[in-house]
Amino acid sequence: MGVGIQVNQLNAWFGNTHAVRDIQMDIPANHATAIIGPSGCGKSTFVRCLNRMHETIPNTRVQGTVKIGDTHVYGNGTSAVEIRRRVGMVFQKPNPFPTMSVYDNVAAGLKLNGYRNRRELDEIVERSLRQAALWDEVKDSLKKKSGASLSGGQQQRLCIARALAVEPEVMLMDEPASALDPISTSKIEDLIFELKQNYTIVIVTHNMQQAARVAEFTAFFLIGNLIEFDKTEKIFTNPSDKRTEDYITGRFG
Amino acid sequence: MTRTKFHQGLDELKQKLLTMGGMAEQAVQRAVTAYRTRDLKLCQLVLDNEQAINLQEREIDELARDLLAMQQPMAIDLRFILAVIKINADLERVGDQAVNIVQRVMHMNGLPVVDLPADIPHMAAAASAMVGEALEAFIEGNVDLAQKVLATDDEVDRMNRETFVAMEGAMASSPEVLHQALDVLLIARNLERIADHATNIAEDVIFWVQGADVRHRIHSNRS
């Protein structure tokens, strides 16, 4: 089951560049929320603050609080590794581990954290691949095919399966379909529709039509600020802020 | 500004709709004048122009459809195109109503002239003005003007009801004026419909500009 995310006065820096400014946002559980905005508006940075990936880049700083469910992400006792286990992430360019088979890729998050039970691993791998709509395509060569030998769309679904295998509560997707062809994109969008029931999904996208198809809520970011956050239908038919309207009607960006 | 092709399309759509509006407005004015002056040539003109109005309706629908399919308009642009499609249909109906009026006039021409207690010219002026104001509200994106049109509708409705009652009375007391009374009644009805269409157009303008759906408001005493 998914949980909600409460973001309170979140700020983030790259060195001296103030990339994310005073974000105040409540992301609802078990829904998909899209984050749109022009290039460089801080949407990817914002999302990477949610699972403490932003701090893996040298010379960065984060201020403010993020609560996922009942857990303070930046709390004193919370480890980044622990948060990242509870928050799955799918990246723009599919990145399966090239030296591992399909099976090992999906199981990586569990195996590399000490999980050894063979039978349970088999079950989890199958379940995750089914959830990612990839099972039928790879079930006959799970351990023979390397993760990198699949097509682009399959690789991305493999990465989704890999993220699902550790049973996160939240799934963050940073432009997951931007490198894919229309059919793979549409499979991934269908996937998100299914996943919503059990996970909270945040999807960053350049493609407004995708945000409109996939997400119930949409947030519009501009130069690091959250300009508007509302139901997707409202944002795309009658947004409250003129800047939002100018962006989605293509008058800039 | 980006999306030149799209904005050119939007401009073209607006222009075409204004042309349509002009043709419909002209048809109403000619029909009203024809009633006053019993000018059969004017009636024929209205009938002839009906074809042009229908063609224009088709063109506007096609352009709107293409813009929707190809340009994925959002927010205000989407509302604009949706409003245009609806206003387009209303204007075509206005043209039809003008034709109906003209047909009544032509029918009345074959009948002896009688003096009936109905103020058609007043009603016609009001309805005609409403159409003009609704179109102006569209050109300017003027919500206040659109609201004014909505308010005037009640007036026209009232006049229609009065005419109905008056004609009922006239037909009951003087059966020999039956045909003329019926024609007057129908003409009043057509004018009331024209006013309704103008109201629709005003509502669509408000929807476009504000994103608010103000249709089907509860009128007082609306029959």
Added chain:
Amino acid sequence: MMLKKYWWRSFKDKLVVGLAAGATFMVLLPLGAIFGYLVYRGIGSLNWNFLTQIPKPPGETGGGMANAIAGSGLILLIASLIGVPMGIGTGVYLAEFGKKRFGYLIRFTADVLNGVPSIVIGIVAYSLVVIYQKHFSALAGGVALGIMMVPIISRATEEMLLMVPQSLREAAWGLGIPQWRTTLSITLRTASSGIITAVMLSFARVAGETAPLLFTAFGNQYWNKNINQPTAALPLQIFNYAISPFDDEHRQAWAGALILIVLIVVSMSLVRMVASRGVFKGGN
């Protein structure tokens, strides 16, 4: 006009290909010549006796280099046990954490170490181990060769690790895999093919080194299984026989040289075979 230009470009193309082929041939020629000559001079002396017997006293004919072969193996084993972990460890440190001042210093030191003459390294090992133990030993020889292996392995490991795309590390972190585990199971594994090549190259490099062994392992005419005693080694034995006055020992030197080359090639191939199966499916 176009035709003439095309002809000229085609000619240039073929010329450069020809030059490249010629250069390759010129490089392979001495290699082939050496190997061919070694086979010519040494094959006759390669027999069962040679491979199983220890040297006979000077002046006598016969005998073999069995103890030298075994001794080289022992010394190289020690060298690998020292050099490979240290080299890979240094490489990992430099790649993952070495962007600052300290990393720069280490890198510089490793480069310098790479350029130090092998005999100097031998002297260092002599002063560190031999003086301390008060005798020559296989251990000292292993230390010397191990030190030589470190910079080669470290530099290559660092480069291979840097070539692993950051997106893989991020994928691992995103799964909640801690940094150390990521480096071990993801980054190193992805770079493993290149690292293994580097290890093999360094192994081949030190397998034939003679100078550092001169005053560390020192050599031995007899069998020795104790790492703390002077030990025979193939390069040493070849050297000693080559400068000796006896023809029979010269003959054996050729055979020894041939066997040294063969053993290096065989061990490199074995490592390659084992590693390529392990890289894809291998353990976690």
